[in-house]
Amino acid sequence: MAELNELSMEDFNVLCARAGIVPTDEEARDLKGMWNRVLPDLTALHAIDLGEADLAISFEPGWDSGSEAS
Amino acid sequence: MSDATDLCYLSIGEAAELLHEGELSPVELTRAFLDRIELLDGPLQAYITVMSDSALSDARKAEAELLRGEYRGPLHGIPIALKDLYDTKGVRTTGSSKVLANRVPTVDATTTARLAEAGTILLGKLAMHEFALGGPDPSNGFPLARNPWNTEYIPGGSSSGSGAATAAGLAMGTLGSCTGGSIRGPASHCSVVGIKATYGRVSRFGVLPLSWTLDHCGPLTWTVEDSALMLQAIAGYDPKDPTSSCAPVPDYSESLVEDISGMTVGVPRHFFFADDESIDKDVLAQVESALETLEELGAVLVDVDVPLLAHAGAAQQTIMLSEAFAYHRNNLVKRPELFGDMVRARFRMGGLYSGADYVQAQRVRKALKNEFASVLQTVDVIASPTMSNPPTRFNGTSTWTTAHVPSFTGPYNLTGMPAISVPCGFTPAGLPVGLQIAGKPFDEPSVFRAAYTYEQSVRLFERRPPGLD
Numbered sequence: 266m267a268e269l270n271e272l273s274m275e276d277f278n279v280l281c282a283r284a285g286i287v288p289t290d291e292e293a294r295d296l297k298g299m300w301n302r303v304l305p306d307l308t309a310l311h312a313i314d315l316g317e318a319d320l321a322i323s324f325e326p327g328w329d330s331g332s333e334a335s
Numbered sequence: 336m337s338d339a340t341d342l343c344y345l346s347i348g349e350a351a352e353l354l355h356e357g358e359l360s361p362v363e364l365t366r367a368f369l370d371r372i373e374l375l376d377g378p379l380q381a382y383i384t385v386m387s388d389s390a391l392s393d394a395r396k397a398e399a400e401l402l403r404g405e406y407r408g409p410l411h412g413i414p415i416a417l418k419d420l421y422d423t424k425g426v427r428t429t430g431s432s433k434v435l436a437n438r439v440p441t442v443d444a445t446t447t448a449r450l451a452e453a454g455t456i457l458l459g460k461l462a463m464h465e466f467a468l469g470g471p472d473p474s475n476g477f478p479l480a481r482n483p484w485n486t487e488y489i490p491g492g493s494s495s496g497s498g499a500a501t502a503a504g505l506a507m508g509t510l511g512s513c514t515g516g517s518i519r520g521p522a523s524h525c526s527v528v529g530i531k532a533t534y535g536r537v538s539r540f541g542v543l544p545l546s547w548t549l550d551h552c553g554p555l556t557w558t559v560e561d562s563a564l565m566l567q568a569i570a571g572y573d574p575k576d577p578t579s580s581c582a583p584v585p586d587y588s589e590s591l592v593e594d595i596s597g598m599t600v601g602v603p604r605h606f607f608f609a610d611d612e613s614i615d616k617d618v619l620a621q622v623e624s625a626l627e628t629l630e631e632l633g634a635v636l637v638d639v640d641v642p643l644l645a646h647a648g649a650a651q652q653t654i655m656l657s658e659a660f661a662y663h664r665n666n667l668v669k670r671p672e673l674f675g676d677m678v679r680a681r682f683r684m685g686g687l688y689s690g691a692d693y694v695q696a697q698r699v700r701k702a703l704k705n706e707f708a709s710v711l712q713t714v715d716v717i718a719s720p721t722m723s724n725p726p727t728r729f730n731g732t733s734t735w736t737t738a739h740v741p742s743f744t745g746p747y748n749l750t751g752m753p754a755i756s757v758p759c760g761f762t763p764a765g766l767p768v769g770l771q772i773a774g775k776p777f778d779e780p781s782v783f784r785a786a787y788t789y790e791q792s793v794r795l796f797e798r799r800p801p802g803l804d
Contacts, residue, residue, distance in 0.1 A: 284660070284686030285668045296680060300687055306649035307688075311695055313646060318698050 272297070340804050342367040343504035346796070347561040350507060351409035354401060361401065361412030365394035365456050368414045372458065372505050375803060378486055380478035381500040383419045384427060384460040390414065393456045400454070409564050411454030416506035418494050419460040420467060421447050421552075422541035430543045431463045431477040433673040434666050444541025445576065446510060446552055446569045453568040458506055461496030465678040467512055467545040468493060468659065471729060475675030479729070482525060483800035484767055488726040491524035493517040494555065498525035501555045502800055508556040508565050514545045515651055516722075516744025518553045519756035523721035523769025526758040526795065528562045528786070529555040533776045534751030535580035537566070538573035546658040547578075549651065549748045558796050559757060559787040563587035566779065582777050590780035595788045596633030598781070600772075601714035602626065606644040606741075608719075613740050615724045621760035621768040622720040625789065629718065632788055639710045639717070643703040644746055650703070651745040653688055653696035660685030704750045711775045716785050719743055721756040721769035743771060753779045757786040758795040 272280070277297045281288060288296055342364055345353070353359035369387050376382050397412040417423065420430045422440035424447075429435045443451070451457070462480040464470060471479040471489055480495035482488040483503040490499040494511025498521025501509050511518040513531040522529025531551040539550055554565035567587050573579040602608075608619055630636055660667070663674075663682050671679055710717070723741045747754040752773050759770035770789065774782040790796065 280687055281683070284683070285664060286683050286686050287668075287671075288683065292680070292683075296683055296687075299680065299684055303649075303652070303684070306646075307653065307692060310646055310649045310653065310692070310699060313643075313695075313699060313702075315698050315702055318702055320694060320697055320701065 339367040339370060340504070343371050344799060345507070346558045347409065347413050347507050347556060347564055348558065350413060351411070351564070354412040355406060357401070361394040361397040361456060362391065364412065365390050365414050365458070368458055368506065375503055376505060379481050379483060379499050379503055379505070381462055381480045381496040381503065381505050382416070382459045383429060383431065383462050383478055383496070386426065386457055386459045390456050390458050397454055397456060407452075407454035408568075410450065410568050412456065413454070413507050414456045414458050415450060415508045415510075416458045416461050416497070416500055417447060417510050418463050418497050418512055420463060420512060420543035421510055423447055423457070423460065426460065428460065428543070429477070430466050431475065432465045432675070432678070433476060434670065440541070442541060445538035445573045447541065449569050450510075461494075461500055461509060463495055463497070464493035465675045466543065466659070466663070467514060467517055469675070469677040469681055471495065472675040472677040475678070482726055483803060484526065485765065487728055488766065489524065489729060491521035491722075491726060494521045497521060497555045498527060498529070501525065501527045501557060503803055504799070508554055508561055510552060510565075510569075511555050512542060513551045513553060513744075513748065514549045514655055515742055515748050518551070518555060519721050519744045519754060519769065519771060522555050522756040524726040524767055526761075526767035526769075526798070527555050527557055528559050528755065528757050528790070529553065530562045530566060530755040530779070530782070531747070531753065532566055532570060532779050533580070533753045535578050536753070536777065536779070537569050538576040538579050540573055540575035544662055546655040548658065549655055551748065559755070559783060559790050560591055562755070563591060563783050580777070585780055587779060587783055590783040591787045592784060593788045593791050594633075595629065595785055598634045598716065598785060599637055599714040600626075600629055600634045600785070601637050601639035601710055601717040603639050603641045603644060603717065603719065605640060607743055611741065613723065615762075617762040618720050618722065618725060618768050621762070622770055625759040625770045625793075626718060628792055629785070629789060632792055634785070637714050639714060641703070641706045641710055643699060643706050646699055647703055647746040647749055648742050650696040650699040651742065651749055653692050654700065654749075656681065656685030657688045657693045658685075700749045703746065707750050707752065715774070715781050717773045719771050721771040725762050725764070725766040725768065747773050752776055753782050755782050755786045757790050759789075759793065760795070
């Protein structure tokens with residue numbers, strides 16, 4: 266993640282394009298500034314050792330087929 | 336105060352008694368509120384839509400029902416208003432965005448319908464930050480609600496109109512919505528009561544989403560009793576909301592007792608009272624005083640540690656903006672010019688996070704829930720300041736302002752715990768400060784009991800914004 270701090274403007278625009286975002290040059294500069302402010306917190310988030318912590322998404326296989334009918 | 340002002344400054348509990356006993360007419364009460372909105376909403380900008388005709392029509396209907404003895408309960412004939420993201424059948428619901436400027440829902444939100452069933456009178460739809468995010472943004476073209484305690488200051492958000500209208504007596508109670516603190520924040524900044532109940536307790540059906548896994552609905556009112564009355568009306572299972580809980584809804588009025596002797600109150604000082612220059616010292620002083628009051632009332636204060644609170648802000652922002660981007664992506668790509676500058680920038684941020692960022696934020700969220708679960712085995716409730724800072728001036732907010740001061744409310748959106756803000760004082764500049772009390776999942780009764788006991792002791796509800804009348 267730390268490398269993202271060093272993104273060039275061109276590379277940042279690729280990141281935007283991947284998301285489908287097409288900012289103006291001025292908007293892109295502002296957005297990059299905001300993104301750079303977020304990155305330290307995001308890097309810290311990834312640095313937390315959560316061990317085997319499971320995301321625990323639950324899945325319930327049963328549903329009311331009547332309400333799901335297309 | 337004029338008689339009309341007296342009416343608008345009644346609590347819901349007081350008005351309900353008068354209405355039930357036939358000493359007050361719903362039509363008279365509704366007219367008083369509509370007149371007051373006409374008088375004061377110009378400078379306060381709390382409303383996007385005022386529904387005068389339908390409100391009077393509903394008031395006449397309520398009056399007839401009351402005269403026939405068809406009493407629906409304590410909200411019968413009570414004038415309320417909704418943040419403009421609650422769907423109202425046949426009435427424009429905009430989310431304060433040009434994207435939805437002409438959107439007219441064909442179905443009521445479940446909460447809208449339940450309040451109507453309880454007999455409330457809907458006065459109108461309230462101002463808010465665009466799509467419940469960001470701050471007051473003149474570029475989006477919708478009203479920017481002002482703080483009734485000082486109109487040069489923001490009322491908080493995103494339920495800005497809900498806080499302003501409740502504090503100024505422009506509605507007896509309002510609904511806000513909360514993804515990171517948008518009920519408790521305006522409640523704190525406007526010196527009113529605001530509660531978000533446990534995730535799943537109140538239906539989100541028909542409420543414009545910001546972030547599905549963090550969004551909560553709840554009331555802002557003048558008193559704790561009034562919040563209990565409104566929550567009672569909207570709480571409970573709704574098959575239209577896949578996250579709605581089947582847990583039975585207790586009678587919240589039973590928790591309105593002035594007794595917290597022996598109640599244990601956890602205080603995570605390492606986070607909420609940290610020696611951090613971004614936390615306002617006047618706010619902390621007021622909340623320290625509130626904690627002393629809780630202790631004098633019989634509560635036992637216990638220092639507790641919740642280490643992952645340090646990362647709650649990053650996890651909350653990552654989840655919220657990622658989910659918001661997923662919801663708004665098509666409009667952001669095809670019609671970006673319809674968003675205000677502030678929200679467009681922040682929503683776009685949501686598109687930059689990776690899948691791994693979102694997953695890690697959710698894992699941290701789960702670990703944070705486990706830490707709180709452990710702490711809540713040793714204490715009944717957790718107390719803190721609601722906000723890390725008092726309201727700012729309008730020119731003091733920017734796209735990123737709210738994201739870069741510590742959020743004291745967001746952690747409870749992550750965990751889904753119930754949390755209330757109750758007024759606890761004012762800074763030397765006269766700006767309101769709120770005390771936040773959070774509890775175990777579905778233990779709204781303990782949260783209400785602590786807040787009610789405190790409120791009845793300090794009686795800040797006797798103080799109204801100056802200079803309005």
